[in-house]
Amino acid sequence: MTNPDQTAPTVFLVDDEQEVRATITRALELRDYPVRAFPSAEAFLEWYTPEVPGCLVLDYGMPGMNGLELQKAMAKKGLSLPIVFLSGHAGVPESVQAMKGGAMDFILKPFRQNVLVDAIDKAFARDAATRVQFAKEFATQVKFDRLTAREKEIADFILANPSATSSKHIGRELDISPRTVDHHRARILEKLEVTSVAELITLAGTISPD
Amino acid sequence: MRLSLGFILALSLAGLQFLAILLFVSTSYLTSERAMLQHAQNLMSQAVKSASEQTRLFLKPAGDIAVEAARMMSSGVIAPDDVPSLEIFLTQKVLTEDYVAGVYYGDEAGNFVYVMRSEGPGDLRTKIVTRSGTARTTELIWRDDAFSIVEAGFDPQDEYDPRTRPWYDAAVADRSLIWTDPYVFFSSGKPGITAAAPVLTEADGLIGVIGVDIETDDVSAFLADLKVSEDSTVLIMDDAGRVISHPDSDQILVENGGSGFRLAEISELEDPVARQAFGQTDLAETLAARVDQRSDVVHEGQSFLALLTPFQGIDVPWTIGVHAPENDFVREIRENRRRNIWIAAAISLATALVGLLIADRILRPVRAFAVRTSLISQGEVPSDTPLPTTYKELQRANETLINEIAQRRESESRVSQLRRQLFQFSRVDTLGQLATGLAHELSQPMTAIVQNVDAAQSIVSKRLPEDQNLREILSDLDEQAHRGGDIIAALRGLVQKDEGDVTTFDFQQLLEQTVGLVQHEATEQQVRITLPVQDNALVHANRLQIAQVLLNLMQNAIEAMDQSANKHIAIETTARDAVLEVRVTDSGPGVDANVKLFTHFETSKPKGHGIGLSLSKTIIEANGGHIWYEDAPDGGSRFCFTVPRAQELS
Numbered sequence: 001m002t003n004p005d006q007t008a009p010t011v012f013l014v015d016d017e018q019e020v021r022a023t024i025t026r027a028l029e030l031r032d033y034p035v036r037a038f039p040s041a042e043a044f045l046e047w048y049t050p051e052v053p054g055c056l057v058l059d060y061g062m063p064g065m066n067g068l069e070l071q072k073a074m075a076k077k078g079l080s081l082p083i084v085f086l087s088g089h090a091g092v093p094e095s096v097q098a099m100k101g102g103a104m105d106f107i108l109k110p111f112r113q114n115v116l117v118d119a120i121d122k123a124f125a126r127d128a129a130t131r132v133q134f135a136k137e138f139a140t141q142v143k144f145d146r147l148t149a150r151e152k153e154i155a156d157f158i159l160a161n162p163s164a165t166s167s168k169h170i171g172r173e174l175d176i177s178p179r180t181v182d183h184h185r186a187r188i189l190e191k192l193e194v195t196s197v198a199e200l201i202t203l204a205g206t207i208s209p210d
Numbered sequence: 211m212r213l214s215l216g217f218i219l220a221l222s223l224a225g226l227q228f229l230a231i232l233l234f235v236s237t238s239y240l241t242s243e244r245a246m247l248q249h250a251q252n253l254m255s256q257a258v259k260s261a262s263e264q265t266r267l268f269l270k271p272a273g274d275i276a277v278e279a280a281r282m283m284s285s286g287v288i289a290p291d292d293v294p295s296l297e298i299f300l301t302q303k304v305l306t307e308d309y310v311a312g313v314y315y316g317d318e319a320g321n322f323v324y325v326m327r328s329e330g331p332g333d334l335r336t337k338i339v340t341r342s343g344t345a346r347t348t349e350l351i352w353r354d355d356a357f358s359i360v361e362a363g364f365d366p367q368d369e370y371d372p373r374t375r376p377w378y379d380a381a382v383a384d385r386s387l388i389w390t391d392p393y394v395f396f397s398s399g400k401p402g403i404t405a406a407a408p409v410l411t412e413a414d415g416l417i418g419v420i421g422v423d424i425e426t427d428d429v430s431a432f433l434a435d436l437k438v439s440e441d442s443t444v445l446i447m448d449d450a451g452r453v454i455s456h457p458d459s460d461q462i463l464v465e466n467g468g469s470g471f472r473l474a475e476i477s478e479l480e481d482p483v484a485r486q487a488f489g490q491t492d493l494a495e496t497l498a499a500r501v502d503q504r505s506d507v508v509h510e511g512q513s514f515l516a517l518l519t520p521f522q523g524i525d526v527p528w529t530i531g532v533h534a535p536e537n538d539f540v541r542e543i544r545e546n547r548r549r550n551i552w553i554a555a556a557i558s559l560a561t562a563l564v565g566l567l568i569a570d571r572i573l574r575p576v577r578a579f580a581v582r583t584s585l586i587s588q589g590e591v592p593s594d595t596p597l598p599t600t601y602k603e604l605q606r607a608n609e610t611l612i613n614e615i616a617q618r619r620e621s622e623s624r625v626s627q628l629r630r631q632l633f634q635f636s637r638v639d640t641l642g643q644l645a646t647g648l649a650h651e652l653s654q655p656m657t658a659i660v661q662n663v664d665a666a667q668s669i670v671s672k673r674l675p676e677d678q679n680l681r682e683i684l685s686d687l688d689e690q691a692h693r694g695g696d697i698i699a700a701l702r703g704l705v706q707k708d709e710g711d712v713t714t715f716d717f718q719q720l721l722e723q724t725v726g727l728v729q730h731e732a733t734e735q736q737v738r739i740t741l742p743v744q745d746n747a748l749v750h751a752n753r754l755q756i757a758q759v760l761l762n763l764m765q766n767a768i769e770a771m772d773q774s775a776n777k778h779i780a781i782e783t784t785a786r787d788a789v790l791e792v793r794v795t796d797s798g799p800g801v802d803a804n805v806k807l808f809t810h811f812e813t814s815k816p817k818g819h820g821i822g823l824s825l826s827k828t829i830i831e832a833n834g835g836h837i838w839y840e841d842a843p844d845g846g847s848r849f850c851f852t853v854p855r856a857q858e859l860s
Contacts, residue, residue, distance in 0.1 A: 017654050023661030030668035061650075061831045063808075063838045072788075086657075088650035089702070094834055108702075109653035110695040112688075113664040 009124045010054035013037040014044045014070070015086065016062040020109075024057070027113060033120065041070035050079055053131055055104070055123030057116070060087035060094060068094065071101045080130050082123035084116070140203055146191045154184050158197060159204050165197050215576070219569035224562030231554035239547040243540050247515070250439070250539040254517045255502070257438040258530045264436070265429055265446065265455075265530075266523035269389070272310060272405045272424040273524065275303050277387050279313065279420040280407035290317055290409065290417055297336050300325040301357065303422070304334065311395060311402060311425050315409070316372025317418030320346070326397065326423070328352060332360035339370055372419070381406035381419045389526045392426060392454045394463065394471045400425045401454070401462055401473055403526075430459035439538030445484060449494045449527035451475045456484075483509050487516035488531045496520060497527055512537065575600035583611065624719075625726035631754050632727070632761065647828045649701040656694050663688045711754070712833070714856040717747040717790055721781060724760040728768065737768050737777040747783060748856035749790050751833040756853060759826040759837075760794075763849050766822060767796035770847065774798050789835060789852035797846045807839050826851070 011033050015021045018039070025035045034054075038044040042065055044056075056074075060067040067085055074081065085098045085106045095106040104126065105119040147155060157173065158165050167178035167185065174181075185197075194200050279299070282288050288299050296315060303313040304325050312326030320341045328335035332352030339348050348368035352361040372378050380388040390404040402425040409417045433444045434457035446454040452473040453462050461480050466472035476489045487507045496503055496518055503518040513536040521528035537544070578598050585591045597608050667684045670677060718741075725732075725739055732739055749756070764779060771777045778797040783790055801807060808827040830837040835852035842848040 019658045020654055020661075023658040023665070027661040027664040027668070030665045061836070063836060066831070066836045068834065088653040089646065089828075089832060094832070097834065108699065110656035110660045110691060110698070112692060113660065 008034055008053075009127060010034040010036055010052060011120055012044060012048065012054055012056045012081070014039075014041055014056065014062075014067075015059035016040060017059070020059070024116075028117075028120075031113075031117065041065035041067070041073075045070065045073060048079070048081075050081075053124075053127050055082045055084060055120055055127055057084045057086060057120065060085050060098070060106075061089060068097055068101070071098065071103065075101065080127075080134075082126045082130075084119045084123055086111070086116075143192045143203075147188060151184050151188050151191070154181065155188050155192075155200070155204075159201060162197075162201055215569070215573055217569075219572070220562050220565035223565035223568075224558045227561040228554055228558035231557060232551070235547060235550040235554060239543060239550075242543050246539045246543055247536070250515055250534065250536070251504070251517070253438045253539075254442075254515060254532050254534065255519075257436055257442070257444055258502075258517055258519045258532050261433060261436055261444050261446070261530045261532070262519070262521050262523065264432055265521065265528075268309070268429055268432075269403075269405070269424070269524045269526070271307050272422045273387050273389075273407075275306060275310065275313065276405040276407040276420050276422040279303055279315075279422075280409045283315070283409045283417070283420065284411065290315065291321075293323060293338060293340075296323050297325060297338070297351075298357075301334060301336070301353075307424075309424050309428050311398060311400075311423040313423070314372070314421050315418055316375070316378055316421070317409075318373070318416060320371050320373055321418075322370060322372045337365075337368075337370075339368065339372075375421075377404045377406040377421050378419045381408045381421075382416060384408075385410070385414075385416075389524065391450070392448060392452060392473055394466075394473065395423065395425065396470065398425065399463075399471060400427055402426050426455055427459055430455040430457065430462065433457050434459075438532060439534045441538055442532060442534035443481060443484060444530065444532045445481075445488075446521065446528055446530050447476060447488065447493055449497055449529075451477070451489075451493055453479060454528060456481070483507055483514050483516070483533045484531065487514065487533050488518060491518060493518075493529050494527070496529055506536075507533065515539075576604065579604050579608070583608075586611075586615065621723075621726070625723050628720075628723045628757060629727055632757055644825070645701040646832070647824050649698045650828065652694070652698050652701075656691060656698065659691045660688065660695070663691060711752050712750060713753055714748055714750045715753045717749045717756075717783065717792075717853065718742070720753060720757055721760060721783075724757050724764070725781075727761060728764045731765075732768060732779075735768055735772070735777060737771060737779060739764070739779045739781070741781055742783045747785070747790060749853040750856045751835075751853050752829075755829040755833060759829050759851065760792075762822040762826050763794040766849075767794060767798065767847075770798035771796055785855060786852070788855055790855050791850060791852050793848055793850045795842045795846055795848040797842075797844065800841055800845050800847045801839060808837065823849075 011028055013021060013024055013028075013035055015024070015037070016039055021037045021039065025037045028035045038047065041058075041062060045065075058067045058070060065073070067087075071083055074083075082104045083098075083102070084104050085095070086109055087094065087106065088109050098106050104123045107115060107119060144152070144155070153174065154170060157170055164170075167181040171178040171181045189195065189197075189200065192200060192203060194203055279288075282299070283290055288295060290296065300313045300315065300323060304310050304327065312324060314322065314324035314326075316322045320339070322337070322339035324337040326335055326337075327333065330352075333355050334353045336351040336353065337348065338351070339346060348365045348370070350363055350365055351359055354360050377388070377390050380390065385408055387405060387407045390406065392401055392403045394400065395402050402423055404421050404423050406419050406421045408419050411417060429446065433446070433455050436444050438444070443457055445456040448454055452475055454473065456462055456479065458481075462474050463471040464474045464478055477485055479485055486509055487505055491503065497520045500520050505516045505518075507514040507516050514533050515536055516531065516533040518529055518531045521530055575598065579600055582591070582595065582598070586595070594612070597605060600608075663684055667681070667688070670680050670684060721741060725741065729739075731737075767779045768777075771779075774797055776797050780793075780795045782793045782795070784793075785791075808823050827837050830851045830853075834854045837849065837851035840848045840850060
């Protein structure tokens with residue numbers, strides 16, 4: 001096992017069967033995937049922090065918290081780590097459940113190694129995309145956070161009414177003078193590092209409404 | 211044996227009737243018998259009083275005659291030596307009363323005048339004994355009722371001397387009226403007694419003695435008429451036990467050793483009751499005590515009442531006895547009682563019959579009800595068969611019964627339906643579950659092989675020069691492992707068809723029905739099963755598979771507690787978010803920590819094959835839950851599993 005650094009995506013393997021855990025870890029590491037293995041869902045949950053990129057390779061049937069429950073627990077905590085399920089069972093309902101819960105894949109044991117590797121690669125890609133998107137959103141959010149309360153009010157009004165963005169109109173609605181609106185608008189564009197209201201609307205579309 | 215209601219009813223009706231009548235009859239019998247016997251005693255007392263009085267009246271005139279005559283001679287009205295006048299005087303006295311047999315006068319000189327009734331040749335006979343010095347003459351004169359002489363003569367052989375007679379001595383000794391002991395008159399051969407009174411001078415000097423003979427035959431005659439009851443007997447005895455009078459006067463006289471007759475003693479009577487009642491009594495003592503003496507005598511099986519009382523009024527040592535058969539007084543009552551008992555028996559019999567009829571009438575609806583109930587219980591007629599007209603109580607009982615039957619049928623049919631389904635299921639499914647289990651178990655080592663092959667290939671590919679043979683071997687190995695994987699996949703396919711059978715159902719209900727399946731076994735092993743109380747337990751799973759798991763766990767628990775003193779299975783459920791957690795806890799010895807549970811072919815049971823728990827695991831996981839083991843707090847084992855709740859999946 002290598003200690004995953006901040007940038008290298010890691011395979012997080014959770015399986016209660018020691019033999020399975022060891023062999024998968026060894027095979028993946030030989031294929032140059034950093035792997036961190038856990039014997040139970042609980043152990044993983046305790047260790048994991050959202051900053052670490054990668055994907056989760058999760059055995060479906062385990063004593064204690066099973067795979068499906070771990071999936072739900074992660075969703076509840078807002079952890080977006082992609083999950084690849086492994087299962088000794090061919091249960092259609094459980095695979096449906098897992099996929100409904102946002103799983104990347106549901107692979108039956110035993111499996112061809114390229115199937116797992118493909119799934120892991122896809123999961124890494126999804127995780128990376130998610131993280132880029134998250135970073136963008138985070139940056140935008142940081143810009144929005146620079147606005148004062150009044151500026152935020154005006155920006156929200158503009159975003160809510162993109163067809164009525166004249167200073168006069170905004171001043172009447174918010175009971176302030178159009179000049180003041182003009183002043184605020186200039187400050188908003190400056191702080192958000194955009195040049196027009198159209199750009200402001202595009203920027204706001206990149207973050208999820210909170 | 212349990213008696214029929216009708217029989218008891220009739221029996222108690224008749225029995226009570228019989229007892230009541232018997233009680234009534236016997237009390238009335240006892241009181242009336244007592245009253246009658248009391249009455250009999252009174253009658254007997256009266257009879258002896260009457261006998262006493264009549265006898266007194268009978269004797270008194272004789273005494274009066276004697277006393278009167280003696281006084282007249284004492285006073286000189288009749289001169290003792292004037293024989294003709296004396297004869298006339300004495301004749302008058304004889305004729306005073308019929309039963310006076312004779313009157314006589316004897317003096318100190320041995321002179322004697324005696325007038326007596328005669329049977330011939332005249333009605334009366336006078337005997338005159340005259341003494342002068344040593345010479346004596348005895349003259350006999352017979353007269354008719356007109357006092358004319360019919361015949362006269364002398365009797366030179368006569369040696370009669372009044373002074374030697376007992377009556378004379380007694381009167382002289384007593385100086386007043388005396389009564390002799392009864393005896394048989396020599397001349398008439400009849401029983402009688404003599405009253406004798408002394409003739410005294412004014413200076414109390416003795417001149418002579420007047421005697422009056424009376425025959426006591428007549429006493430017997432009137433005693434014969436004196437009846438206490440039909441068969442009663444009144445008799446008079448003297449203090450020596452001689453019988454003076456008896457209704458049957460012939461019994462009184464017995465031959466006296468060839469020289470005439472004497473009075474019979476009691477023991478010589480032909481009256482056995484009298485012999486028994488009075489023969490043993492000391493009559494002198496009874497006389498001295500002057501009290502009535504009652505006795506009961508049984509002769510030849512018949513009871514007799516007897517009464518002995520001293521004679522009063524005249525100074526004679528006599529007692530009067532009376533005896534009468536008890537039956538004379540109570541025969542009618544006894545017959546009445548016998549009749550009454552027969553009547554009572556007849557009434558009881560009749561009542562019993564009526565009782566039987568009534569009981570039969572009363573019981574008819576009950577019987578019909580019982581027959582119907584038994585037919586229903588045997589399932590020969592449906593339980594909703596209309597109830598025949600019957601009693602309100604039975605109707606209510608019937609309603610309860612019908613409800614009970616309906617409920618039981620319903621729950622039985624649910625349980626047996628589950629049993630059928632499970633039987634079907636386990637036949638089809640055990641193999642499938644086994645296959646699934648095998649597939650699962652095999653998939654793990656197979657995965658490890660595949661991973662190791664992959665690892666080996668990676669290593670080989672990085673090594674130069676490449677070993678072509680090794681590459682091919684590893685490639686083959688990989689292929690073979692995947693062939694194994696395909697077989698596993700095929701095995702999995704065996705159970706795929708069951709998995710569409712997922713429904714939403716009430717877990718509580720399934721649990722109760724499943725417990726119904728093991729209830730018989732549990733009861734036999736004295737295992738107590740407690741269930742949770744939970745209202746909303748809708749789950750979404752394969753109902754039969756979950757039932758199979760519950761059944762496995764409960765049967766395992768029952769087997770595990772085989773040697774336990776306290777056998778208890780507690781089933782609890784807790785709703786946790788999306789799942790229902792079920793805990794099956796037993797009071798057995800728990801599971802050895804070295805045993806790997808839920809694994810195929812590993813078992814802690816001597817006869818188990820390790821498939822039950824593994825199957826359960828397969829089933830539970832296939833249904834989206836999981837199953838695990840905990841040690842129960844008090845040392846038993848606890849198996850827990852989860853089932854998805856309905857609202858999360860629907």
